[in-house]
Amino acid sequence: MVPHPDSSGRVFLSSQEGKIFLASMPRRGSGVALRVDNGRAHPFLDLTDRMLGLLGIAFHPDFATNGRFFVSYSCDCSTSPGCSAVRCWVAAPGNSSLSCRYQLIVAEFSAKGSPNYSKILFRPSGSDGYLYLITGHGDFSKNGRSFLGKILRFDVDRMLKGGSHGTPKMGKPEIFSMGVNNPSGCSFDVDRPLHLYCADVDKHYQERVYLITNGGNHGSPSKADASLFINHGHPMDGSMPSIVGGLMYRGSADPSLYGRYGDILHSTSAMTANK
Numbered sequence: 001m002v003p004h005p006d007s008s009g010r011v012f013l014s015s016q017e018g019k020i021f022l023a024s025m026p027r028r029g030s031g032v033a034l035r036v037d038n039g040r041a042h043p044f045l046d047l048t049d050r051m052l053g054l055l056g057i058a059f060h061p062d063f064a065t066n067g068r069f070f071v072s073y074s075c076d077c078s079t080s081p082g083c084s085a086v087r088c089w090v091a092a093p094g095n096s097s098l099s100c101r102y103q104l105i106v107a108e109f110s111a112k113g114s115p116n117y118s119k120i121l122f123r124p125s126g127s128d129g130y131l132y133l134i135t136g137h138g139d140f141s142k143n144g145r146s147f148l149g150k151i152l153r154f155d156v157d158r159m160l161k162g163g164s165h166g167t168p169k170m171g172k173p174e175i176f177s178m179g180v181n182n183p184s185g186c187s188f189d190v191d192r193p194l195h196l197y198c199a200d201v202d203k204h205y206q207e208r209v210y211l212i213t214n215g216g217n218h219g220s221p222s223k224a225d226a227s228l229f230i231n232h233g234h235p236m237d238g239s240m241p242s243i244v245g246g247l248m249y250r251g252s253a254d255p256s257l258y259g260r261y262g263d264i265l266h267s268t269s270a271m272t273a274n275k
Helices: none
Strands: 010-014 019-024 053-059 068-076 102-110 120-122 130-134 150-155 160-162 168-170 174-178 183-188 196-200 206-212 228-231 242-248 260-266 271-274
Touching: 010 053, 019 053, 068 120, 120 183, 130 183, 196 242, 206 242, 206 260
Parallel strands: 053 120, 183 242
Antiparallel strands: 010 019, 053 068, 068 102, 120 130, 130 150, 150 174, 160 168, 183 196, 196 206, 206 228, 242 260, 260 271
16 A cells, blocks of 8 residues: 555555555544445556566655656566566576566556556655665575665666667666565655665564665674564464564654554564664
């Protein structure tokens, strides 16, 4: 769920299958459920024919005037149109011609027309103009040649280069930070827009929440590098909770939560920690 940049109270809801819906949030305290049933026949954007899974959506800081927004998704070049077999960025030495069947795509769209051709997000107020792309895959998190297991960023206003058939193509991103094995629930603090928090899902013992730094390597086993630890414990049924979202609360509805980081855990209740 991403709020509409026009502060109208509407939100964009994305489904993993590749559809994005625009819905109005019910008034707080009304008891009315948020429903998008009427919009299912006419989603804001439908990409189901070109992807394996929709991963994220982010709006340009000047969306109100330029209508630009970005969508990240995974695709299979053997079945999805627009997902061509290109050379892998992660190709090993000596295999520079290796083609990747499965790809992570960041596509730009315009709300005023057709497409221009992980989790993605822009910084809040005072944006630096970069689009941040968060990728997983712990096996490559410490590999400086790979774009997997990294926090990447694109300068979407300056890094566009000429692609085929006159279509703009974005250049390679900058590795902003590395060492994240399975990042999830990344968000900027709206009061401190330089602060980016990301959870790193650990399938064995605990969840870590990192304050991401430029040039940082968060793959260190040192606990000093993490801002928050949540122990899984050892549930009898063998299931482990994992963080699927989180943000620093800066609202006014509950003053007792102001300045606290709230994380959403799968299969368990929400937790908060002082920051």
